[in-house]
Amino acid sequence: MPNTEFSPSIDSRPTYTGLVSQGSAPAIMVADEAGAGALSDLATADASVMDNAHVVLVGCAASVLGDNAPRAVHETPDLDAATPLVSQLLNEARMGTQLYLAGSEGLMGHVSALATAAGMPLGEIQMEHRGSIARRMQCVHCKGITEGVTTDPFTCSHCGLTLFVRDHFSRRLGVFQGVCVDAETPGVVPETVEIQA
Secondary structure, eight states: OOOOOOOOOTTOOOOOOOOOOTTTSSEEEETTTHHHHHHHHHHOOOOGGGGTTEEEEEOGGGGGGGGGGEEEEEESSHHHHHHHHHHHHHHHHHOOEEEEEEEEEEHHHHHHHHHHHHOGGGEEEEEOOOOOOOOEEEEEEEEEEEEOOOSSSETTTTTOHHHHHHHEEEETTTTEEEEETTTSSSOOOOOOHHHHH
């Protein structure tokens, strides 16, 4: 599956330029099932990228990588289970370590926020979107985070407000922002539509 084409948006929205091998530089790679294909494509183009790579797979087995064996592979059932391991790898990373992220916007936003909090420069983080266009949203009112948002507006899973899906993205938090859609006109809520890429 190719890298997703997103329509033009505001400057804060991340762009996903795809993964480009940095050779055998130390690397941390994180992917979900849809993104694992991007890691395989990367390794097929340059097998040396796996020489010093720690791969964290979220919700899929190492078999998705095929013959592209990394230095170490870690399987986790979901992003919550992967977070402590990814944080440990980032905290132990040496200068020059590359971070390759592939899969959903939620996964990439969450892990890139962990990486920048750990001091990794943005120039060492590469991302390729594959799979669902569901967003990881934060309610600006209660600060709760809702995963997998695919409609606009949507209901906050924490406070129950109906939120407008904004393209504004917080790199620090790794989330898109949602604001109350009927704050000035209570009960007047636009028709729900599917989010477009």
